[in-house]
Amino acid sequence: MKSQIKNRLGLFRCHLLLIAAFVACSYDEPPLVFDPSAPGNAAPKINSVEPQGAAFAGFTEIKIAGDNFSARLGDNLVYFGNEKGQITSVSKTEIKVISPNRIEDNLTIKVVVAGALAIAQFSPYQLKAVSTEYGNFTNLDQVFAIAVDANENLYAHMRTGSVSVVVKVAPDGAKTEFGRTPFPQALEMQIGPGVNLYLHRSLGNLFRIGAGGGEAQPFATLPARTATFDFDANGNIFAAGNRSGVFAVSSGGEPTATNKFLAYDVRTVRVFNDYVYVAALFSMASKRSGLTMSAKLLIFLWHSATSVIPYFSGSPTIQARLSP
Secondary structure, eight states: OHHHHHHHHHHHHHHHHHHHHHHHOOOOOOOOSSOTTOOOBOOOEEEEEESSSEEETTTSEEEEEEESOOSSGGGEEEEETTEEOEEEEEOSSEEEEEOOSOOEEEEEEEEEETTBSSOEEEEEEEEEOSOOOOTTOOTTOEEEEEEEOTTOOEEEEEEETTEEEEEEEOTTOOEEEEEEOSSSOEEEEEEOGGGOEEEEETTSEEEEEOTTOEEOEEEEEOSSOOOEEEEOTTSOEEEEOBSSOEEEEOTTSOEEEOOOSTTSEEEEEEEETTEEEEEEEEEEEEEETTEEEEEEEEEEEEEEOOSSSOOOOSOOEEEEEEOO
């Protein structure tokens, strides 16, 4: 019995010694990563976002106006939901950013600024798709040209097997065959007078399908190859191409050469308010230090046209820029 008491007293003394040794030891605490007494920078604030309410995802440059942003681009982060946007420019009161390609109706925009303890938030905001699939076409469909009438019906010239057809897609998505063409590919299509559909073949011939659809019929044969055309308010056609000049075609299908822009590779022509607008390529050659250098200019030209019989008068107005 006495030996048991002595053993227990011995164990108790050992425990006391261990506790005393532990208490007597001192350890250095690690430095604090966060200083609770640090004041931090002023909290950022979002006052407005443009465009208001919504923007195209991954495309529109969004302007965030506010306060207490950093003038250093790298000190700012902008999040749309939990995805980061691409900042293009910053100041202390404005951030311009391209959103991520994320389609969502109810997002929160967050601005994080280095050194600031608070996060600026703005909601709700919508990111919309830049484009959507339309007409239920597939990757196997060869669509050559499209046109749209005033009622938002889409017309598409395409190849189906060995047949070239014009498909009509109504606003509700219903797709029907509108007509057929005796040639494989149209360069361009336009809705003309009487809601007739006009098609431009690669050889410079114009065809027409009536408003009710059916087989394409020849409308006008041009004496030179053209690739693009448009209508004026009176149903006259202006057609142009690569160094073929511009032709005026009457509503009865009679072409007249204007002998204008013969040196230009006309890529598109449009008529607006009695003016014919042409976008074309023009090649220039120059000799410098024994070397021949060439450059292509993208030329924008326009000419006045009368309201009854199309013709050109005066000199063209030209704007140009060097094409890459």
